[in-house]
Amino acid sequence: MTDVEMCKAETGIKxxxxxxxxxxxxxxxxxxxxLDPFYMSDFSDTDSDDxxxxxxDEQEIYDxxxxxxxxxxxxxxxxxxxxxxxxxxxxxxPDPTNPAALSRVLVELTPTVTHCSLATxxxxxxxxxxxxxxxxxxxxxxxxxxxxHAQADEVNKQLADKERxxxxxxxxxxxxxxxxxxxxxxx
Amino acid sequence: xxxxVAVQILPIAEFKPISSSRAWVSxxxxxxxxxxxxxxxxxxxxxxxxxxxxxxxxxxxxxxxxVRSVAWKPAVKHNGILCVATGSFDATMxxxxxxxxxxxxxxxxxxxxxxxxxGYVIEMEITSAGQAKSHIRINNDDGDxxxxxxxxxxxxxxxxxxxxxxxxxxxxxxxxxxxxxSRDKSIWIWEEIGDEGDDEFETIAxxxxxxxxxxxxxxxxxxxxxxxxxxxxxxxxxxxxKGDDEGEWSSIATLEGHEGTVWSLDWEPEVSxxxxxxxxxxxxxxxxxxRLISSSADLSVRVWSIxxxxxxxxxxxYFNSGIPSTMRPGPTxxxxxxxxxxxxxxxxxxxxxxxxxxxxxxxxxAGDGKVVLYEEQTKGRTAVGGEIEREWAIIGVLEGAHGPYxxxxxxxxTRFDAGKREEGEEMLITTGDDGVVRAWSIDEIPxxxxxxxxxxxxxxxxxx
Numbered sequence: 269m270t271d272v273e274m275c276k277a278e279t280g281i282k283x284x285x286x287x288x289x290x291x292x293x294x295x296x297x298x299x300x301x302x303l304d305p306f307y308m309s310d311f312s313d314t315d316s317d318d319x320x321x322x323x324x325d326e327q328e329i330y331d332x333x334x335x336x337x338x339x340x341x342x343x344x345x346x347x348x349x350x351x352x353x354x355x356x357x358x359x360x361x362p363d364p365t366n367p368a369a370l371s372r373v374l375v376e377l378t379p380t381v382t383h384c385s386l387a388t389x390x391x392x393x394x395x396x397x398x399x400x401x402x403x404x405x406x407x408x409x410x411x412x413x414x415x416x417h418a419q420a421d422e423v424n425k426q427l428a429d430k431e432r433x434x435x436x437x438x439x440x441x442x443x444x445x446x447x448x449x450x451x452x453x454x455x
Numbered sequence: 456x457x458x459x460v461a462v463q464i465l466p467i468a469e470f471k472p473i474s475s476s477r478a479w480v481s482x483x484x485x486x487x488x489x490x491x492x493x494x495x496x497x498x499x500x501x502x503x504x505x506x507x508x509x510x511x512x513x514x515x516x517x518x519x520x521x522v523r524s525v526a527w528k529p530a531v532k533h534n535g536i537l538c539v540a541t542g543s544f545d546a547t548m549x550x551x552x553x554x555x556x557x558x559x560x561x562x563x564x565x566x567x568x569x570x571x572x573x574g575y576v577i578e579m580e581i582t583s584a585g586q587a588k589s590h591i592r593i594n595n596d597d598g599d600x601x602x603x604x605x606x607x608x609x610x611x612x613x614x615x616x617x618x619x620x621x622x623x624x625x626x627x628x629x630x631x632x633x634x635x636x637s638r639d640k641s642i643w644i645w646e647e648i649g650d651e652g653d654d655e656f657e658t659i660a661x662x663x664x665x666x667x668x669x670x671x672x673x674x675x676x677x678x679x680x681x682x683x684x685x686x687x688x689x690x691x692x693x694x695x696x697k698g699d700d701e702g703e704w705s706s707i708a709t710l711e712g713h714e715g716t717v718w719s720l721d722w723e724p725e726v727s728x729x730x731x732x733x734x735x736x737x738x739x740x741x742x743x744x745x746r747l748i749s750s751s752a753d754l755s756v757r758v759w760s761i762x763x764x765x766x767x768x769x770x771x772x773y774f775n776s777g778i779p780s781t782m783r784p785g786p787t788x789x790x791x792x793x794x795x796x797x798x799x800x801x802x803x804x805x806x807x808x809x810x811x812x813x814x815x816x817x818x819x820x821a822g823d824g825k826v827v828l829y830e831e832q833t834k835g836r837t838a839v840g841g842e843i844e845r846e847w848a849i850i851g852v853l854e855g856a857h858g859p860y861x862x863x864x865x866x867x868x869t870r871f872d873a874g875k876r877e878e879g880e881e882m883l884i885t886t887g888d889d890g891v892v893r894a895w896s897i898d899e900i901p902x903x904x905x906x907x908x909x910x911x912x913x914x915x916x917x918x919x
Contacts, residue, residue, distance in 0.1 A: 366854075366855075367855060367858060367859070368824060368854040368855020368858070368859070369855075370823065370824070370859065403859070404858070404860055404888075404889075405858075405859030407822065407823075425689075425716070428752070428804075429689065429716060429752075430804070430806075430822065430861070431523075431620075431622065431668075431670070432638075432668070434477070434496065434521065434544075435520075435620045435638065438496075438520045438521060438544050
């Protein structure tokens with residue numbers, strides 16, 4: 269079973285456990301900061317199954333992206349120093365039992381040269397890898413580490429644009445490149 | 456004084472069956488038909504019935520990639536033909552038609568059903584004798600009424616011209632023009648020539664001033680000076696476009712201020728304009744220039760208003776000799792400024808906003824999965840007889856409206872289902888990455904009467 273499949277299976281279990289009750293909790297139960305005094309229903313947690321799911325940590329996220337290979341060389345992003353464990357940042361929600369709570373992942377990439385023309389493709393690969401492998405409650409942000417690339421702002425803006433990422437994934441040429449990059453992850 | 460208002464956003468239904476992949480937008484039919492069209496990344500558009508939240512028909516086979524946007528053609532005359540435009544990541548647009556027995560959709564309500572919860576529905580059958588019979592049935596079927604396709608959607612014509620993904624398509628309110636915008640930085644304005652059904656379209660204008668992807672186009676109703684198109688872009692700006700007397704289209708305003716991609720736009724509805732119009736007599740209302748709202752990846756929702764135009768220079772100057780130019784004057788440039796920023800409620804890009812034509816409230820939704828409702832309220836007057844000061848307040852927040860998934864679109868929509876509380880009741884429709892389209896009702900939360908003396912201490916009030 270690949271990581272992707274495993275995570276999908278995990279998500280499946282989660283969805284089931286949060287099924288009908290989950291949605292009700294999430295709709296009426298969560299007091300909101302702006303309206304606290306007006307929310308009357310009490311919040312009861314029925315999502316106890318979630319505690320059996322191992323929380324994901326930075327190391328695990330790093331392990332998901334470290335083997336991705338450079339689009340031009342048969343070398344991993346780890347060996348090229350493009351991804352580093354200390355540049356993987358994870359912010360978990362304060363209340364993990366809240367089904368609407370989101371985890372935020374920020375990965376900062378260090379391109380090999382400041383004019384690396386493939387920075388966008390590498391960044392896209394990292395974002396896509398994480399979005400496919402992590403549960404849907406994880407929001408992934410991939411950025412170029414400060415002062416490591418001449419067009420960092422442009423690359424960051426592209427990688428943050430959901431619509432561009434979605435369109436890229438429907439581009440067969442680009443998908444071919446991404447598949448090749450991801451191959452080591454699935455071996 | 457500001458009247459405290461709070462609302463709860465409560466689920467009505469989920470449209471069935473759901474799409475297995477990301478759904479981008481859901482657009483209610485503007486001609487009063489109980490239909491809503493959802494564009495999805497599975498290359499189709501699903502048309503759902505607003506009467507029973509089930510699939511009415513599907514537009515498929517026209518696009519080779521995601522259908523990113525969909526627009527209903529406003530009906531100039533009811534000719535029994537539904538017409539829809541689609542925009543796709545495959546860089547093309549489609550025009551689709553379907554012959555519809557309008558009577559079937561608009562048939563007088565012979566059955567009034569009332570939901571009692573738990574899936575039971577009490578149906579009141581009005582018999583010809585005028586007597587009401589009621590019976591209970593379990594509401595777990597997939598809604599077989601109004602669901603039979605007698606004819607399919609016909610992919611009438613493909614419109615080609617854009618170099619890359621078409622992001623948004625929009626018919627002008629008069630139905631005369633169709634605007635499209637793309638990753639290729641351009642906006643195209645199309646006009647259908649000849650009779651409806653001739654399938655002949657002409658490109659009226661190709662507007663290329665934006666320096667990056669154009670994400671959204673939104674038409675302003677003709678206020679006597681023609682229809683105006685607003686566009687929002689990845690270049691962080693908003694632009695307005697207008698055609699002159701000779702049919703030449705050009706940019707008439709650039710709105711700068713957002714610090715990220717502008718994702719969504721909406722024009723102020725009349726109800727909101729009237730709400731704050733100086734009260735002389737109700738008949739004295741003269742429409743002013745509507746305002747525009749915009750939402751952005753910079754996490755803000757902004758309100759823009761036209762700035763009073765400076766008087767034209769009447770004295771010749773070094774730069775303006777006063778000698779009439781032989782060149783045709785361009786359309787007047789307008790100056791628009793950001794006059795309000797709505798209270799911050801989202802922490803991920805705000806993909807969609809909608810300004811209700813019925814209540815004047817604004818709804819926003821974002822990558823953070825929240826749906827937020829805002830209302831513009833009066834704050835008081837700066838001086839006796841002075842202008843009424845207003846402020847925007849958040850009146851309702853719903854977290855995780857699509858579970859952990861991002862919400863791509865929100866729109867206001869009239870209720871047609873049996874559970875509606877009154878004719879014309881409004882609901883919200885959200886469209887998410889989970890492929891799900893959901894309908895939500897807006898319920899006012901009763902607020903205990905507050906005496907004037909304690910109203911300053913609002914924050915301390917708790918409800919037991």
